[in-house]
Amino acid sequence: xxxxxxxxxxxxxxxxxxxxxxxxxxxxxxxxxxxxxxxxxxxxxxxxxxxxxxxxxxxxxxxxxxxxxxxxxxxxxxxxxxxxxxxxxxxxxxxxxxxxxxxxxxxxxxxxxxxxxxxxxxxxxxxxxxxxxxxxxxxxxxxxxxxxxxxxxxxxxxxxxxxxxxxxxxxxxxxxxxxxxxxxxxxxxxxxxxxxxxxxxxxxxxxxxxxxxxxxxxxxxxxxxxxxxxxxxxxxxxx
Amino acid sequence: xxxxxxxxxxxxxxxxxxxxxxxxxxxxxxxxxxxxxxxxxxxxxxxxxxxxxxxxxxxxxxxxxxxxxxxxxxxxxxxxxxxxxxxxxxxxxxxxxxxxxxxxxxxxxxxxxxxxxxxxxxxxxxxxxxxxxxxxxxxxxxxxxxxxxxxxxxxxxxxxxxxxxxxxxxxxxxxxxxxxxxxxxxxxxxxxxxxxxxxxxxxxxxxxxxxxxxxxxxxxxxxxxxxxxxxxxxxxxxxxxxxxxxxxxxxxxx
Numbered sequence: 001x002x003x004x005x006x007x008x009x010x011x012x013x014x015x016x017x018x019x020x021x022x023x024x025x026x027x028x029x030x031x032x033x034x035x036x037x038x039x040x041x042x043x044x045x046x047x048x049x050x051x052x053x054x055x056x057x058x059x060x061x062x063x064x065x066x067x068x069x070x071x072x073x074x075x076x077x078x079x080x081x082x083x084x085x086x087x088x089x090x091x092x093x094x095x096x097x098x099x100x101x102x103x104x105x106x107x108x109x110x111x112x113x114x115x116x117x118x119x120x121x122x123x124x125x126x127x128x129x130x131x132x133x134x135x136x137x138x139x140x141x142x143x144x145x146x147x148x149x150x151x152x153x154x155x156x157x158x159x160x161x162x163x164x165x166x167x168x169x170x171x172x173x174x175x176x177x178x179x180x181x182x183x184x185x186x187x188x189x190x191x192x193x194x195x196x197x198x199x200x201x202x203x204x205x206x207x208x209x210x211x212x213x214x215x216x217x218x219x220x221x222x223x224x225x226x227x228x229x230x231x232x233x234x235x236x237x238x239x
Numbered sequence: 240x241x242x243x244x245x246x247x248x249x250x251x252x253x254x255x256x257x258x259x260x261x262x263x264x265x266x267x268x269x270x271x272x273x274x275x276x277x278x279x280x281x282x283x284x285x286x287x288x289x290x291x292x293x294x295x296x297x298x299x300x301x302x303x304x305x306x307x308x309x310x311x312x313x314x315x316x317x318x319x320x321x322x323x324x325x326x327x328x329x330x331x332x333x334x335x336x337x338x339x340x341x342x343x344x345x346x347x348x349x350x351x352x353x354x355x356x357x358x359x360x361x362x363x364x365x366x367x368x369x370x371x372x373x374x375x376x377x378x379x380x381x382x383x384x385x386x387x388x389x390x391x392x393x394x395x396x397x398x399x400x401x402x403x404x405x406x407x408x409x410x411x412x413x414x415x416x417x418x419x420x421x422x423x424x425x426x427x428x429x430x431x432x433x434x435x436x437x438x439x440x441x442x443x444x445x446x447x448x449x450x451x452x453x454x455x456x457x458x459x460x461x462x463x464x465x466x467x468x469x470x471x472x473x474x475x476x477x478x479x480x481x482x483x484x485x486x487x488x489x490x491x492x493x
Contacts, residue, residue: 059327062492081327087319089249091256103245104328148324158327 004072005034006156006187007058012067014053027053029211030067035204037072037155040182041189042198045208046237051191052084054208055158072187073155077105080154084161084191086145090134094125094144097133101148119147122180124173138165146177157181159190163197175201195229207236214239242334243341246325250342254308255349264350267300271358278365286366287456290373293358294452297351298380302411304350305343305384309391310403312339313488322493336392336485340477343388351381372455379449382470386444387411389477393484396491413439414446444476445469 014028028050035041043051056062058069059081073079088097098119102112120129123143128136136144142165149157162178163171171194178201181188192198198205199219206216215222215236219229226232254260274292278285313336316322325335355377363369391407417440424436448469454461 056323056493061323061326076327076329079327081323083320083323083327086324087321088324089253089321091253092249096252100245100249101324101328103248104242104325104330106241152328 003037005070006037006039006072007035007189008068008070008072009033009054009058010068010070012054012057012069013065014050014057014062015065027211028057028064028067031208031211031213033206033213033216035156035187035189037187038182038185039187039204040178040202041187042202042205043189043191043208044193044195044198044205044233045191048210049208049237050211051208052160055081055160055189055191059158071156077152078155080149080152080157082142082145082149082157082159082162085164086141088133088141088144088148091132093130093132094120094136094140094147095129097144098147098151101151105152107152115151115153119150122150122177123147139167139170142166143170143173146174150177150181154186156187157189159188161191161193163192163194171197195233199229207233209237242330243338246330246335246338247341247345250312250339251345254312254343254346257308260304260308260346260350263300263304264353267296267354268357270296270300271354271361275361275365286362286370289362289365290358290370290376291452291456293361294373294376294380294455297354297358297377298383298452300354301347301351301380301384302387302408305347305388306391306404306407306411308346309343309388310395310400310407312343313392313395314400314403317491317493320493326493332489332491333485336396336481336488340389340392340481343392344385347381347384347388351377351384370455372451372461376451376455379451379466379470382449382473383411383414383444383446385477386414386446386473386480389480389484390444393480393487396484396487410443411446413443415450416447417443418445418447444473446473449473 009031012028012031013026015024015026017024031050031054043054045051053062057064059076059079071079092100095116098116099112102116107115120126123146125140125143128140133141133144142162146162149159162174166174175197178188202219204218205222206213208214222229222232226235271293274289274296277292278288281288355374359370359373362373387407387410390410391403394403394406421436421440424433449466451461451466453459
C-alpha cells in the first residue's frame, strides 16, 4: 500500500501580467513534484526560478493559471508557513503575536496558551516575549516567524528561506527545530540557498530553473557524480 | 467568528497604539478648548458656540481618523506582507475585512467617547447644566463615520491608500450635501441634472439625515423616529459596502 503524498504539485503554471500594458510573464512553466509524508524536502533554485511562487500557489496566496496542487492534509488548518523575509506586526510583543496567530485556529484557550509558551521556549525567545516586535533583530524575527508557522502544530510545514539573516547560533537552532519536526513525523518543505544546510537536513530535493523543476531526487543521488551539492547544483542550473 | 474577533482585537491594538492617533486626539481636544475662546467673544451665546464649535471639531477630527486609518488598514497588511501570515492560515477574506472594520469601529468608539465626554464636561462647566444632546450628537457622528470607514476600506481594496483617503473625504462631503443637491435640482426641473443627482443620492450615504448638530444647538427640532430609521439605513449601507469590499478582496493575489 502506498501512502498519499503530503504535497503533490502537477503541471503547475502561473502567468502574471505586469506593467501598464499588462505584459504576460510566465513565472511557472509546468512544475511537477511531490513530497512524501514525514520527509524533509528541499526546493532549490537560483533567484527568480519560481520557488516562492510555487509555495504561494500551494498555499492559495496566488491562483494557478493551470495545473493542480494537492495538499495531503485537510486544509490550511494543518499547514504552517514561514514567508521569506518575514515582517510582522511592530506594535505587538512576541507573546501577543503568537497568541494572535493561535487565535486564528480553533484551539482551546489553555491549549493555545501552552502552545504559545512552548514555542517561545523552543525558538529561544522567552526573554524577549514581552518586547515589541519592532525591537526584534532580524534573527529574532525569523525565529518568531518559525514559531508562528508551528502554532497550529501543523502536519506540513513550508519554510521559505528559513536560514536567511540568522547568525550561526540561529542557524543551528533552526536546524534543530527542523530536525525535531522530522523526528515527530512532520513533513517539511523548505527553500534555501544555503546548500550545506540542505545537504544536512533534506532527504530529497528538487531543483528549479526558469519556472520548471529540472532535477529531483535524493541527496545521495545528487552526490553520485559530484563531490559536493554545490557542484551538482551549479551543473544543473547552468546546463 | 473566532477569526473575525481575533483580527478585530489585533486591529484595535494596532490603531490605538499608533502615536499619530494620540497626536490627532490632542489636537482635537485643543480645538474643542478653542471653542471656549470663541464663546467668550460671542454675546450671551457662549454655551451654544461651545456646542457648535465643539461638535464640528469632533466631526472633523473623527473624519481624519476614520479616513486615514481606514485607508491604511488593508493596504498596510498587503504592503508589509503580513497578509502572507494571515492567509496561509484558514482565514477567510470576509473575516479579514469584517475584522478590520470591527476593530476600527472599536478604536473610533474610544476616540469619539474621549472627545465627546471632554466636550460634554466643558459645556457643563460653561452652561452650568449637563447637555445630554451633545453626547447624542457625538453618537450620530459615530454613525456617519461608520459609513465613511466602510467606504474607505472598500476604496482601499481597489487602489492606493492615498486615493482611498481622498475618496473617503469626497464621499463624506457628498454625503452631507446629496439630500440638498437633490432637492435643489428638483426645483430646476432639468431631467438630466435631476437624474444625475438622484444617482449620487442613491450611491452616496445620506449623512445629513443623521446629522443632529443643528438640533443640538436649538436651530432645528429633532425627529428621533426618523433619525432612527436613517441610522438603520446607514448600518445596512455599511454591510453592503463591506460585502463589496470582501468581494473585491477575494480576487486579490499576494
